[in-house]
Amino acid sequence: MAGDDLVVDHLSVVFRSRTGTHAAVRDASFRVGAGRMVGLVGESGSGKTATGLALLGLHDPATTTIGGGARFGDTDLLHLSPAAADRLRGSLVGMIFQDPMTALNPLLTIGTQVTETIRVHEGLDRRSARDKAIDVLARVGMPDPAGRYRRYPHELSGGLRQRAMIAAAIACRPRLLVADEPTTALDLTIQAQILRLLRTLCDDEGMSVLLITHDLGAVGAVCDDVVTMYAGEVVEIGPTARVLDRPSHPYTSRLMAARPRVDGWGEQLDVIPGRVPSPSASPEGCLFRPRCREAREECAGPQELVALGPDRSVRCVRASDPRDSVVVAGAGVR
């Protein structure tokens, strides 16, 4: 299957409300290569989810302004008619969410929720849709798929619910799957299974995956590339191994330090001091500066995303300064 790339180009997402506007995403550019799995990382409020929802056109146009571009192959994802957007969602682009307990409709069987994707996009009759849905459930590793087909979400465990949601999202083999914190609500062993499942789908079916997470460990485990976002801006992009090995942005390093280590339960987590600035109160220059240990005078000036190589870029003044080689303890998570 010849793959298409997702190209996000100067994307911005601005929420309007009575009290004013709120730029959740500003000027975000990155690429998800065909068949690749890219981790989109950052704390809550960094704009990851807003980016993911924008790719599927799930923001409410009445309250949201979307700027810039996002293309998947030849398809302009941001400028579609409502009907065309409905056709693409679930067939070209799919999305799964954090909590399968709330993201699955509690009143419908697993089967119905998988089948409806198939029926709306492929127009199959009830019987064939059912057979296909059971195949899909099997593909996502659902044990006893025919039996689980008739079960309701509350009758399944958390892990199986997440598999069911993935099945509903990928039933029509979308070329891109946006996975928004798909493992956060699960316990550790299940998390690993779900991540492996996503990786398998990526490898076996050539599906591109944008994995939205705050967990760099997860990214390290399965992602080819990583995109770090902070306060609505992309601050670092690069291949996972190299970024985790040698983060170029102090924020990426601090995220890595803050992640819980498998061998470190009970240790005090190295929490990043301070909070993500509220967009309306964003300081001039580097947004991370107030929380950055290595902040210096130049950080007060405007920051650009600078290419460090063909597949690596960073938004930090020190990145282009050879004197600074950021060394982070515990880097290299693989």
Next chain:
Amino acid sequence: MSTAPPVTAAPVPLQPQRDGAARPPGRRAAAARTLALRAGAFLATLVLATFVAFWLIKLVPGDPATAIAGENATPERLAEIRAQLGLDKPLLAQYGSWAAGVVHGDFGTSLYSGQSVAGLLAQRLPVTLSLVFCSLLLAVVVGVAAGIVGAVRNKRPEGRVVTGAATLGIAVPNFWLGLVLVTVFAIWNPWFPATGFSRAGDGAGEFLRFAVLPTLALGAAGVAEVARQLRGALLEVFTADYIRMARAKGISGTALLVRHALRNAGVPVVTVLGLLINRLVGGTVVVEVVFAIPGMGTLVVDAVKQRDYPVIQAVVLVMAVIVLVANAIVEILYRRIDPRIRLS
């Protein structure tokens, strides 16, 4: 006292049962036991409702004997009538003999007119039931349509109209609305009859013509209540994750609204319907008087005036049964809608 005491049976608390995959082997036996318990509770509620009604009416120390003895009553005649009716016996004994009669299908005879109470019920019940049914139908059909418009067109003119009308509709008392409707649509514009009723069996056209105004008077608050609840529930459901998930799958339009949003918003609306039936049954008392409709409402109003115990008791019993059955239906509906609710 102009209305029967409120008889409400709140649905037994329903517990969502986790992990229904593991079903106990004695499930059928357990279900049978639950059913028996329910039936017991049903009967107990009926006994309680009728006894409380009995006791309340007796608390007001009026006396049917004075009504029966008529214009030329003498104390001797009153005592004679009381003894004849067993009114000189203790309360429990009076209730006991009434209940024993009912168990054998004997509702007694009206103290006032001497007619069989069962006969009176047979004449009046269909009238009231058809009125309640029409009002309920109106509340569901118009209420659901208006609720959808109110939610989907929230903050747009249509939505605002629905919200405003619903707020108004809940606040307007049914007798007042009834009088306004009669004035406008029967007196100023002679489109509908001002009073009376035509049985459904005597022709649908006549039935409709007579039923329209009382149905509107009785059902308007229900329409408003259903619309308001559904709008609120839908607005909440619209923000739910599963709606976003469904949209992410490419589900839109009718399928999204009906299969995902309406079904989930249906649970609180069904609750409202249960309460609504109780209110409609009670409301017939007022509306039937305003429209001079020969139903259970006017029957019980007259019976209370005349201290006609057997009639009052029978009406209370029938109304309690209607309310209990309605609530049982509501519970079945709950179960049909929400698989998380199981017999507990």
Next chain:
Amino acid sequence: MTLYRTTASAVVRRALLGLLGVALLVTAACGAPAQGGGTTATTLTVAVSNNPSSLDPQAGPSGTDHVSLYPIYATLVEFDPKTLVATPGLAESWSFTDPTTLRLKLRPGLKFSDGSPLDANAVKASLERYQTQTNKADLSNVAGVEAPDPTTVVIKEKTPDTSLVLVLADRAGMIVGPTAANADFAQKPVGAGPYTLVSYSPGDRLVLKRNPNYYGTPPPMENLEMRIITDPKAAANALLSGQIDFADALDANDIPQLRNSGKLTVESPVGLYFDMIYFNLAQKPLDDVRVRQAINLALDRDDIIQGTVNGQGEPARQPLPTSHWAYDKANDSVWPHDVAKAKQLMAEAGYAGGVTLTTVATASPLEIRRNEIIRSQLAEIGIDYKVQSMDTNQGVSLYFEKQGTNAAQYGWSGRPDPGQTYNRLFAQNSYQNPGKVAIPGLDQVLAQAVATEDTAQRAAAYAQADKLIADFAPYAPLYFRGDVTAYSTAVTGYTASLLGKPKVAFLNKSSGA
């Protein structure tokens, strides 16, 4: 996040269409203009303000049944509705052959509506059955009934009482047919009235048609429909919308609206019914005639009529209204509104410092309004008038039987013969006299008044009784209440009855309406 307008627009369109559909259905339902079921040229439709307790005149206890009974049953004696003077009915003539024997001559060839003969034996059977039924007290003075020939009925009394004649114009004189013995007689009544029952749905309506066997002039209308409408407002609405042609017992507050419609005749004829304060003559302070007189002088009757029934009434100073044959004009000057005199009497009685009077009344808006007016009028002479408002049955039993209050504020519905009224209200052993106090000389005068048939003699006796009563002041009559009645301008032939129970059988409705 809200659903986009676009995504759900199809459903919204459908919902809006649904709303429109309901509106259309409603409009379609009114396609045929509302012609009340009975408003055709041959049918007169009237409202009956009470659900009849029974269509068997001997069984039902309620004084409001008559409206429904009159069209079905002919009475032995009729009466002039304006004066209540007895006139021929089924009996074309009658006389007391001795003070305790009433001999009635029936019209020849009378028939019940079912065709069976209505002869002296049928009358005897009807009267004898009456003596076993609910209302037997009406004939408690009857010792026996005989039928010497097919058109002669002889009634023997225990004691002389000429009021029996008008008793036979009431329930007791409604002769029931031979099927009265059947258990379903109240559902399928047979009488000899101008109409006969076609169908009866209790609480809803009586449908009647002309009785071909009626002895007198046939009623002008072929069909009579009597709709039971207990709520006065509903009755007014039914009149205004043209569903019915006649209603009484309407609310005085609706008079302007009824008048302004321009298609109704509205009147408030005064009947025998009057409101009064009953006194327990054995209890303090009402055991003192000065207090009773003071109360009657302190009451401003015109003020009460204005304040409670919108002026639709006539002040009461004796138990009969002005139009009655036994009305005595001399009483007009009794009990003028005179607070000074009343205060003086209170002081003489030793109550200068004030006194409490307990009473019961029915809890209705009208009664509560009236209580307030009376309370303030009596307060002027130092009487603290304490009213307990309660259910009528309860209050009647509290005052008349348990003697739990000094007074009671109720009405008196009147009787065809004044003898019944005077006896019930003032005789020493009457139910309505709970103190069982005798008014000096009254019982003898009342006995004289019923010992003769001569109206002038009787009227003179009642005038004498009125004098005794005015001196003794055993009650405080307030006013005769007008019965607010309205009927279509197409209806003619209505004469209000002093009894307050409308007779509608001979109303005519011109077909132009």
